[in-house]
Amino acid sequence: MSVLALSIQLSTHLQSKYSSLMERIPSARMMLRFLLLHCLILSFMIASANTTSITIDQQALLALKGHVTDDPTNFLARNWNTSSSVCSWTGLTCDVRTHRVTALNISGLNLTGTIPSELGNLSSLQSLDLSFNWFSGSIPASIFNMSSLLSIDFRNNTLFGELPPKFCDHLSNLESLFLKSNMFHGKIPSTLSSCKRLRKISLSLNDFSGTIPKEVGNVTTLIGLYLGGNKLQGEIPEELGNLAELEELWLQNNFLTGTIPSSIFNLSSLSNLDLSVNNLTGIVPSQLGNPSSLQKLYLSYNQLSGELLANICSNLPLLQILFLDENNFDGKIPSTLPRCKHLQTLSLSINDFSGDVPKEIGNLTKLNYHSEYFTWTTVRSFLE
Numbered sequence: 131m132s133v134l135a136l137s138i139q140l141s142t143h144l145q146s147k148y149s150s151l152m153e154r155i156p157s158a159r160m161m162l163r164f165l166l167l168h169c170l171i172l173s174f175m176i177a178s179a180n181t182t183s184i185t186i187d188q189q190a191l192l193a194l195k196g197h198v199t200d201d202p203t204n205f206l207a208r209n210w211n212t213s214s215s216v217c218s219w220t221g222l223t224c225d226v227r228t229h230r231v232t233a234l235n236i237s238g239l240n241l242t243g244t245i246p247s248e249l250g251n252l253s254s255l256q257s258l259d260l261s262f263n264w265f266s267g268s269i270p271a272s273i274f275n276m277s278s279l280l281s282i283d284f285r286n287n288t289l290f291g292e293l294p295p296k297f298c299d300h301l302s303n304l305e306s307l308f309l310k311s312n313m314f315h316g317k318i319p320s321t322l323s324s325c326k327r328l329r330k331i332s333l334s335l336n337d338f339s340g341t342i343p344k345e346v347g348n349v350t351t352l353i354g355l356y357l358g359g360n361k362l363q364g365e366i367p368e369e370l371g372n373l374a375e376l377e378e379l380w381l382q383n384n385f386l387t388g389t390i391p392s393s394i395f396n397l398s399s400l401s402n403l404d405l406s407v408n409n410l411t412g413i414v415p416s417q418l419g420n421p422s423s424l425q426k427l428y429l430s431y432n433q434l435s436g437e438l439l440a441n442i443c444s445n446l447p448l449l450q451i452l453f454l455d456e457n458n459f460d461g462k463i464p465s466t467l468p469r470c471k472h473l474q475t476l477s478l479s480i481n482d483f484s485g486d487v488p489k490e491i492g493n494l495t496k497l498n499y500h501s502e503y504f505t506w507t508t509v510r511s512f513l514e
Contacts, residue, residue, distance in 0.1 A: 187254075197246045232257070237262050242265070245270055246270065250271075250272025282304065285312075323346060323349055331355050331357075341363060346369070352376055358381060368393050373397065382406045386410060390434075432457055449473055465488040468493040
């Protein structure tokens with residue numbers, strides 16, 4: 131093939147390629163325009179969704195404000211108004227990226243009113259604190275559908291009603307539940323065990339009745355269980371001994387019967403145990419000395435019997451408070467009590483202790499309150 135023929139063939143091939151490229155460029159431009167338009171629409175949709183969500187948050191909070199009938203310090207009037215973003219409102223915390231409300235804290239303002247169902251529309255809310263106010267009525271069902279919630283604090287209000295049977299169906303992330311000092315009634319739902327992340331449950335000072343659900347023993351993340359000051363009956367579930375991380379157990383001022391489960395005293399993290407003012411019977415389990423972390427022990431006003439363990443202080447080096455008054459304990463007061471070197475409060479009043487008051491008690495140098503009163507015995511005295 132001659133050079134001329136080769137040049138003509140190469141020129142024809144390049145022209146064909148150029149024409150083909152020219153044909154493709156409009157298609158590429160069209161595709162680029164389509165992608166840009168798609169991105170713009172998507173950005174607009176996201177921005178619109180965020181704006182809608184923020185508006186929903188504002189409407190929910192304004193509904194709460196509207197349900198407040200008495201605001202003695204004008205807190206909401208001064209701080210919550212539509213002229214500014216909800217994220218600037220006092221008592222609120224927002225996510226820095228989405229600007230959604232994640233925490234609501236208006237505790238201790240002496241507000242009077244009710245909780246609106248619209249509050250459940252705060253779909254990003256993690257912490258809800260309305261404690262130490264005068265909110266009344268029942269908790270709206272919408273609150274129990276807020277799957278984002280980690281903490282609910284309604285302490286010290288005048289709320290009433292029952293907890294729903296399927297309490298934890300939508301609150302699987304809940305870590306703390308504080309309903310102390312209200313007027314809730316009914317049974318404690320056994321389904322609380324479905325809230326697998328719960329760390330603290332405080333239902334004290336209400337009108338809950340029935341038994342303590344044994345299923346609570348399945349919430350192994352619990353560090354605090356507070357059920358005192360209710361109308362609970364029946365025995366203390368043995369299953370509470372499964373709460374390996376439990377630090378505080380308050381069951382005082384109820385109508386509990388039966389014996390104290392030995393499993394309770396196998397809880398190695400337990401520091402505060404209050405079973406006072408119940409109808410508990412039997413002897414204190416020999417495992418009493420097992421939880422070496424125990425600092426406060428309240429067993430007053432029961433029908434417990436038996437002798438005070440001689441080794442009670444051997445394995446309780448941190449014990450600070452010991453209330454055993456108003457029971458049926460008998461025998462001698464152990465001379466080993468001074469081994470509880472941190473003991474500050476000791477009450478053994480109204481029991482059947484006999485014998486002499488051990489002189490070794492004088493070695494309890496940190497003792498600031500002590501009342502040893504022996505009934506129906508040969509020795510009756512107060513140490514001061």
